[in-house]
Amino acid sequence: MGEEGLVTNRAAPEEGTLTEKAAQLLQREILQGVLEPGARLAVIDLSERYGIGATPIREALSRLTSQNLVAAVGRRGFHVRGMNYEDLHDITRVRFLVEQEALRLSMRQGGDEWEGELVASLHRLQLYVERAGSNFGAGGEQFDQLHHQFHAKLIGGSGSPRLTELARDLYNQAYRYRRSNMRRLIDAEDFMQMHRVLAHAALSRDETRAVELLHEHLNSTLANVYPDRERP
Secondary structure (H helix, E strand, C coil): CCHHHCCCCCCCHHHHHHHHHHHHHHHHHHHCCCCCCCCEECHHHHHHHHCCCHHHHHHHHHHHHHCCCEEECHHHCEEECCCCHHHHHHHHHHHHHHHHHHHHHHHHHCCHHHHHHHHHHHHHHHHHHHHHHHHHHHCHHHHHHHHHHHHHHHCCCCCCHHHHHHHHHHHHHCHHHHHHHHCCCCCHHHHHHHHHHHHHHHHCCCHHHHHHHHHHHHHHHHHHHCCCCCCC
């Protein structure tokens, strides 16, 4: 089948740029909790808030709907997707399916560059945590950037752009829950040890151990945020 079957984006370049800007602003405020779960997202209000036209705002809302950060409910419009155990359980389950495959591929075909980047990302995270001490979990965006870099480098040798993109989207979807989890963590050494053993297993190309540790690590957020629910 030829290229005629593809849907092309005919939006003007400026409109596309504004859509990107609107999506980034919305995503940031949703992930940081400025726009709370369940909050109504009125196009006119958001247009005035960000100084961006209604069309790019609608496009941005549709984009974030596909990323499961925004929900569209019939004619009632858009609202910030709610937070609950079932949602985080589903995010965690799918995230593990994606990341375990990316991790296996990285261990099988990742070379010196992958190993070096993983070690460097672990070192940067270690330095930050050491300096922050028991307050490391309150680091907000700076901490999460370093934490995300580690997880991105861990699976960064997969050679699959789609797995990388899926993992990034799922990481973002879990961000609001992770913020709640990090507020409860004060043992910096325990936190770093969890990441060190995961990195060591990956660098040792021990697939069975690395996948087990990844499963344990990803599910720790679920267990910490919802301690009264049975752990999968």
